[in-house]
Structure formats: C-alpha cells, structure tokens
Amino acid sequence: MIWSFAAVCAVVALGVTGPGLLHRASRASRACGPGPRAMLALWTLATAVWLVSCATLAAVFAAELLGPSVKAVLAACLSVLQALERNNAGWGIGVSAALVLAAALRLLWTGVRRRREGTSWRRSHHRDLLSRARRRLLHGQRVWLVDSAESGAYCVPGAHGGVVITRGALAVLSQSQVRAVLAHEKAHLQGRHHVLVGWVRLLDAAFPWVPLLRAAASEVPVLVEWAADDRAVREVGMRPLVHALGALAEAGLGRSPQVLSISGACPVDRVRRQITPLIGCRRWRTRARTALVTALVTAPLVLTVASTLAGVLLPHCDCAAY
Numbered sequence: 001m002i003w004s005f006a007a008v009c010a011v012v013a014l015g016v017t018g019p020g021l022l023h024r025a026s027r028a029s030r031a032c033g034p035g036p037r038a039m040l041a042l043w044t045l046a047t048a049v050w051l052v053s054c055a056t057l058a059a060v061f062a063a064e065l066l067g068p069s070v071k072a073v074l075a076a077c078l079s080v081l082q083a084l085e086r087n088n089a090g091w092g093i094g095v096s097a098a099l100v101l102a103a104a105l106r107l108l109w110t111g112v113r114r115r116r117e118g119t120s121w122r123r124s125h126h127r128d129l130l131s132r133a134r135r136r137l138l139h140g141q142r143v144w145l146v147d148s149a150e151s152g153a154y155c156v157p158g159a160h161g162g163v164v165i166t167r168g169a170l171a172v173l174s175q176s177q178v179r180a181v182l183a184h185e186k187a188h189l190q191g192r193h194h195v196l197v198g199w200v201r202l203l204d205a206a207f208p209w210v211p212l213l214r215a216a217a218s219e220v221p222v223l224v225e226w227a228a229d230d231r232a233v234r235e236v237g238m239r240p241l242v243h244a245l246g247a248l249a250e251a252g253l254g255r256s257p258q259v260l261s262i263s264g265a266c267p268v269d270r271v272r273r274q275i276t277p278l279i280g281c282r283r284w285r286t287r288a289r290t291a292l293v294t295a296l297v298t299a300p301l302v303l304t305v306a307s308t309l310a311g312v313l314l315p316h317c318d319c320a321a322y
Contacts, residue, residue, distance in 0.1 A: 015212045018297065022039070060307065110205050114205065143164065144162060145167065149167065153185060154260060155186075157194040163186065184262055191231075244262065
C-alpha cells in the first residue's frame with residue numbers, strides 16, 4: 001500500500017512539477033545543460049513515463065479489484081454496485097475505474113480522429129502538389145518545387161511527402177542559404193520530428209488539464225526546430241542559416257500543424273540562440289545534469305514497477321506469514 005501511495009504521488013508530482021524541472025534544464029542547455037536532442041528525449045520520456053505509469057497503476061488497481069477469473073469479475077462488479085448503493089468507501093474504486101475507462105476511450109478516440117484528419121490533409125496536400133509543383137533535384141536532394149512567388153519551405157512526412165520549397169524562396173535566398181534550408185528540413189525528416197510533435201500534441205489534446213502534457217505540446221515543437229538548426233549549422237555553417245531564417249521569417253506557406261516549416265517556432269529566438277556564444281563547460285557536468293534530470297523523470301515509473309512487484313510478490317513471500 002505504501003509503494004502504491006508513493007507511486008501515485010510521484011505520478012502526480014511529475015504531471016504538475018515536471019514542466020518546471022524540464023524548463024530549467026532547457027534554459028541551461030546553452031551552458032552546461034542537455035542539448036536540444038537530449039531535451040527532446042527527456043520531454044518524450046517524461047510524457048511516456050507519465051502515461052505508462054498511469055496505465056500500470058490503473059491495471060494494478062483493476063487487478064486487485066477484479067481478480068483473475070470471470071466469476072471474480074462478475075462478483076467484483078456486483079460488489080462495486082452494492083458499495084455504491086451503501087455509499088461506503090467502495091464507491092471510490094468504482095468512480096476511479098469509470099475515470100480510467102473514460103480516459104482510455106478519450107485517448108483512443110482522439111488518436112483515431114487525429115489520424116483521420118492527418119491522412120485526409122496529406123491526401124489533399126499531395127493532390128495540390130501534383131497540380132502546382134514538380135519534382136526537382138536541388139543541391140543533390142529531391143524536392144517539390146512549387147511555382148509560387150510566395151517564399152516558404154517546409155517538409156511533410158510520408159511516401160508522398162518530402163521537402164517543399166517555392167520559387168519565391170529560391171529568389172530571395174543565396175545558394176548557401178538554400179543548402180541550409182534543405183539541411184534543416186532534411187534533419188526534420190531523418191530525425192522523425194513529426195512523430196515527436198504528433199505524440200505530445202495527441203496527449204495534450206486527449207488530456208489538456210495535465211500541465212506536463214500541455215507544456216510538452218508547447219516545448220517539443222520549439223526543440224525540434226533547435227535540433228534541426230544545429231544540424232544545418234554543422235553541415236553548412238551558422239551564417240547561411242541565420243540569414244535564411246531572417247529572409248523566411250514572415251513566410252506564410254507551410255503554417256499547417258501537419259508540417260514543420262523553416263519559419264516555425266520563433267525565428268528571432270532561434271537566431272539569438274545561434275549567435276550567442278557558448279559558455280565553456282566540462283562534459284562531465286553536462287552528463288551529470290542530464291543523468292540527474294533523467295533519474296527524476298523516471299522516478300514515477302520506478303516506483304510504479306516497485307508497487308506492482310510488491311503487490312505480486314509480497315503476498316506469496318514466506319515473510320508475509322510472520
């Protein structure tokens with residue numbers, strides 16, 4: 001019981017105070033904190049730990065309530081109804097089970113609805129590309145070139161997607177800046193950043209009242225832009241990327257939530273981040289901070305597993321008889 005209580009408290013603490021912990025680690029990322037890719041892993045890990053811990057605790061409580069057999073399930077359901085009628089402590093279990101079932105159904109319904117919307121948008125977008133754009137090899141990379149005076153560049157995942165860039169963007173960018181834009185968008189596709197952004201937005205849409213999930217839906221889209229910027233800087237250099245961000249800062253093309261655009265997040269903050277000198281820091285300090293944040297984030301799952309093992313093993317332990 002103590003382990004279960006500790007696990008529930010840890011899950012609640014992660015959902016409420018987790019954003020503050022991860023925000024502090026993110027602000028230190030240009031000093032001695034984790035970099036963008038590490039922060040992406042930490043935010044994804046935190047949301048996954050929260051969801052898995054909640055599901056595991058719900059399964060443990062359901063197992064304690066229902067038991068292993070069908071007869072036990074029916075008996076438990078009957079006992080819950082009787083408890084509700086008598087208005088004693090058993091009503092809390094019934095309400096909790098109903099809430100867990102409602103949460104699971106909401107997550108499933110939200111996932112199906114978002115997948116349907118995404119599939120519909122990608123089909124419509126592909127038809128639009130076939131009518132307005134053509135495939136072209138640009139700096140060794142196949143892209144969709146849109147015949148439009150509007151400047152913009154973005155990427156779309158999937159077999160019919162890829163990097164999309166307009167003639168208007170090519171008109172305002174130099175060759176090195178175009179390479180920086182292409183490297184940025186290629187980093188999104190190779191890093192599967194759409195999956196990370198879609199994951200946190202799905203959880204936020206399903207459970208918008210959880211501070212951790214709401215913060216993740218806001219932070220992860222920014223971090224994927226930072227990570228892609230760093231990749232472009234390593235391949236092309238800082239100056240071409242910074243000038244490309246300035247030239248395409250007002251680009252209106254690719255504003256759909258289904259895509260990742262070169263003008264995503266805040267271009268001013270991204271430029272400021274690139275031109276701000278790095279503060280020297282020993283590698284062991286960065287690793288130590290990353291390990292500490294990882295340990296704090298995974299603590300709810302560790303306590304949940306401990307609670308589960310305690311519930312399974314202790315009743316069959318010889319010491320339980322004493």
